[in-house]
Amino acid sequence: MTYNLTVSPDFAPDHISGWYFFNTWLQRQLDTGIHLELYDCFDEQRKDIKADKFDLIYANPYDASMLVRELGFTAIARPAGKSDETVIAVNADSAFQTVEDLATGSRVATTDDPDVHTMGMIMLESADLDKSNVELSEQASYIVVAKKLLNGDAEAGFFLKEAYDELSDLIRSKMRVLVSSQISVVHHSLLVGPRMADQVPALQHCLLSMQDTEKGKGVLESMDFDGWEPMDSEQTEFMIDLIDTLID
CATH class of the missing domain: 3.40.190.10 (Periplasmic binding protein-like II)
Incomplete structure (x- = not known):
């Protein structure tokens, strides 16, 4: 089975190649096919997300609410030391x-x-x-x-x-x-959809140890990441509640 990955369109153009490197690295770690699709705008991406096209999404905090509460995704990791200000x-x-x-x-x-x-x-x-x-x-x-x-x-x-x-x-x-702004608890997250739920333990393991290998560290550098931190449901719900409060 081939899964589909997409990335919130707000990353710097300099890091496009980094996400392709990450996708290749991830396929090898999980020994499974993953197709990466990138977008220029949020609206087009959101339409395809709602059409159930993706299994793995590096999402901005605004979209995390929809993904978790409407589409059944689970946040499993966030980039270490990064917040969205x-x-x-x-x-x-x-x-x-x-x-x-x-x-x-x-x-x-x-x-x-x-x-x-x-x-x-x-x-x-x-x-x-x-x-x-x-x-x-x-x-x-x-x-x-x-x-x-x-x-x-x-x-x-x-x-x-x-x-x-x-x-x-x-x-x-x-x-x-x-x-x-100085919120610090609002950040992008990597979310896994229902079809890929059985891959979560293996996915978290390889993400959280990514910086421990030369190849993984090189991929992280190409994405401008230091590493990944785990996310649990409590952290996810807190961030979503905060975003929903700000929007309201």
């Missing part, structure tokens, strides 16, 4: 020094990354701003969000902090962070 940035020459300086009618560049967009909107609330009084424009990637700021086409932009930090030194030197 959001930053709001402006052009380095901007007069804005804090989020509260942003005014009604401000143009805000965002992406279709659901948890980052949600967190960014929550952080705007301190300036009494919401979707009714700012001009939101959805961009294809964080690089395009940065271009909007640099070209003066937006006053502020939302970024996944990890994606912001991976922008080139030149681009980051032309921007400035107004605020960064």
